[in-house]
Every structure is written in C-alpha cells, then in structure tokens.
Amino acid sequence: MIKKLTILLLIGFLILQFFGPELPEVINKNPKDLITNNPDIPEDIKTILQVSCYDCHSNETTYPWYSNIAPVSFLVARDINHARDDLNFSNWEDMNKLDKASALDEITDVIIDDEMPMAIYTAMHRGASLSDQQKELLVSWTEEFSDQMFD
Amino acid sequence: MKLQITMKNLSLLLSITLSVIILMSFTNKNKAVKTYELSEVNYTVPNDVQEIINNSCYGCHNSDSKSKKGKMKLNFDKMSTMKVGKRVGKLNKIHGVVEENDMPPKKFLKKYPEKALNEEDSKKLASWAIEMASQYINE
Numbered sequence: 194m195i196k197k198l199t200i201l202l203l204i205g206f207l208i209l210q211f212f213g214p215e216l217p218e219v220i221n222k223n224p225k226d227l228i229t230n231n232p233d234i235p236e237d238i239k240t241i242l243q244v245s246c247y248d249c250h251s252n253e254t255t256y257p258w259y260s261n262i263a264p265v266s267f268l269v270a271r272d273i274n275h276a277r278d279d280l281n282f283s284n285w286e287d288m289n290k291l292d293k294a295s296a297l298d299e300i301t302d303v304i305i306d307d308e309m310p311m312a313i314y315t316a317m318h319r320g321a322s323l324s325d326q327q328k329e330l331l332v333s334w335t336e337e338f339s340d341q342m343f344d
Numbered sequence: 345m346k347l348q349i350t351m352k353n354l355s356l357l358l359s360i361t362l363s364v365i366i367l368m369s370f371t372n373k374n375k376a377v378k379t380y381e382l383s384e385v386n387y388t389v390p391n392d393v394q395e396i397i398n399n400s401c402y403g404c405h406n407s408d409s410k411s412k413k414g415k416m417k418l419n420f421d422k423m424s425t426m427k428v429g430k431r432v433g434k435l436n437k438i439h440g441v442v443e444e445n446d447m448p449p450k451k452f453l454k455k456y457p458e459k460a461l462n463e464e465d466s467k468k469l470a471s472w473a474i475e476m477a478s479q480y481i482n483e
Contacts, residue, residue, distance in 0.1 A: 291436040291477050298433030302417055339429030343480045 206263075213263040214270040217277060220252035227285035231338075237327075238334045242282065245310045245321040249276035252283040257317065272311070290342050297339040301332050386479075387424050387431065393472045396465045400448055403459070428480055435477035442470040 223229065228239055248254050249272060260269040280296050288296065303309040304323070315322045323331070389397070397420060404414030407421040418434055426434075441447040442461065453460050461469065 290481055291432060291474075294429050294433035294477075295436040295440070296433075298430055298437065301430075305416060306413070336427060336430055339433060340427045341429070343428045343432060 223283035438473040
C-alpha cells in the first residue's frame with residue numbers, strides 16, 4: 194500500500210514538472226530603471242536595493258537553480274509577478290511623481306513593519322536580510338529622495 | 345546524509361504541492377496613471393472633508409490609535425508637519441485606497457457599518473486627496 198502510494202506520488206511529482214509555470218522574464222537592460230536614471234543615489238543605498246529588493250522588484254531577477262523545479266517554481270513565479278506588479282524599479286521613470294512618492298512611502302512602511310524583504314526570500318538568500326542600520330539608512334533615503342522631487 | 349524516500353517525505357512533498365496549488369489564487373490591481381497641474385502649495389482640510397475623515401478614518405489613523413499599523417501607515421495628526429514628499433505619497437495613497445474601496449477595511453465595516461463611506465463622501469475625500477497631492481507638482 195505504502196509502496197504503491199509512493200510510486201504514485203513520485204509519478205505525480207514528475208508529471209508536475211511538465212506543467213511548471215514560465216518564470217517571469219529577465220531583462221538586464223532597462224532604460225527606465227531607478228538606479229540607471231539616478232546616479233546620485235548613494236552607493237550603500239544602491240547596494241541595498243540591488244541585493245535585497247531587485248530580485249523581485251525589477252526585471253533583473255537572478256533565479257536560483259531550484260526555482261525551475263515544480264512546485265517551487267509556482268511560488269517563485271507567483272511572488273515575482275506579484276512583486277513586479279506592485280513595484281518594478283526597472284520601470285521607475287514611467288511612474289508619475291505622485292506614484293513615485295507613494296511608492297517611496299510604501300517602502301518606508303514595509304521596511305519599518307518588517308514585511309520586506311519577505312521571510313521566505315531571506316531564508317534562501319541570507320545576504321538579503323537588512324540590518325537595523327541598513328533599514329534606517331533606507332528609510333531616511335526614501336524620505337529624502339521623495340522630498341527632492343518636490344523642491 | 346542520505347535522503348530516503350519515506351512516506352513522511354512524500355506526504356510532505358504532496359502537502360507542499362497541494363498548498364502551492366491552493367496559494368495559486370492571486371489578484372491583480374491596476375493603478376491609474378494621471379498627471380495634474382500646480383496651483384497653490386499648502387495643506388488644508390475643508391470642513392466637509394474633515395467631517396468625513398473624522399467619521400470614517402480618524403478613529404484608527406491618529407496619534408493615540410490602538411491600531412499600530414493604522415497609525416504607522418497614516419497619521420492625520422502628523423500630516424500638516426511632515427515633509428512634502430512624504431505627504432504627497434500619503435495623499436496619493438488616500439486617493440487610491442478610497443477609489444478602490446479598500447478603506448475603511450471590510451472587516452471593520454462589518455462591526456461598524458456606520459463608518460462606511462457613501463459614494464458622495466468617497467468622491468469628496470478622494471478628490472480632495474488628489475488635489476492636495478497634485479498642487480506640489482511643478483512641471
């Protein structure tokens with residue numbers, strides 16, 4: 194009985210591989226990108242954004258090997274699609290000033306609230322966790338950067 | 345360490361697969377992109393808008409709020425003193441959540457239906473917020 198079930202599940206797992214989702218596309222040249230268009234952003238902020246945010250919130254995703262294996266692939270595809278939908282730094286300059294201000298304010302909120310980077314992401318990408326100092330840096334940068342737009 | 349194909353491993357795999365399938369439902373929201381002209385730069389709340397805020401928003405979005413999250417995301421007591429960039433961000437968000445009927449939260453309204461925004465109030469509040477935010481745009 195157990196043997197039968199085991200074989201059945203294994204077959205199911207293998208079949209599932211054929212129905213895996215297509216992972217969101219990786220585009221490395223993004224002319225509307227936040228960092229590309231704002232060379233004055235401090236280096237430490239650029240690093241934080243690239244290491245802790247850009248994998249999901251930009252078109253420049255680096256996929257780990259396991260992201261191709263179902264059922265993990267479903268989660269990865271879903272999370273990245275959702276993330277890019279909410280805020281995609283690769284399309285930053287397509288936003289109007291009001292939406293940029295709201296996005297920056299939202300960044301503050303999710304950082305203070307420890308919602309981002311997501312725990313499931315930092316569990317697999319240890320280096321993406323933000324120290325308290327990095328959080329403070331990022332939050333004060335978002336406020337400054339937002340204010341600069343309305344000088 | 346050898347990974348053994350055991351009943352436990354496989355049922356784990358199956359439960360992961362199942363949870364993923366359950367988690368597959370998702371929603372997409374589109375944000376409208378609009379631009380506005382500059383008029384005067386200030387922050388004012390007309391009486392009729394203040395009344396709407398007092399009835400439907402201020403209960404959670406104030407300095408003494410019991411809702412930690414509500415207070416953190418938006419505190420009307422701080423609106424007049426915060427930096428312009430931040431205020432614009434907040435105002436634009438107010439416009440968004442009111443237009444989308446995301447606020448006040450549905451769960452909250454089940455308990456306090458009298459706090460709901462009617463269509464007229466919704467419109468008034470949303471247009472006040474977007475007008476307040478837009479006056480900071482000078483291009």
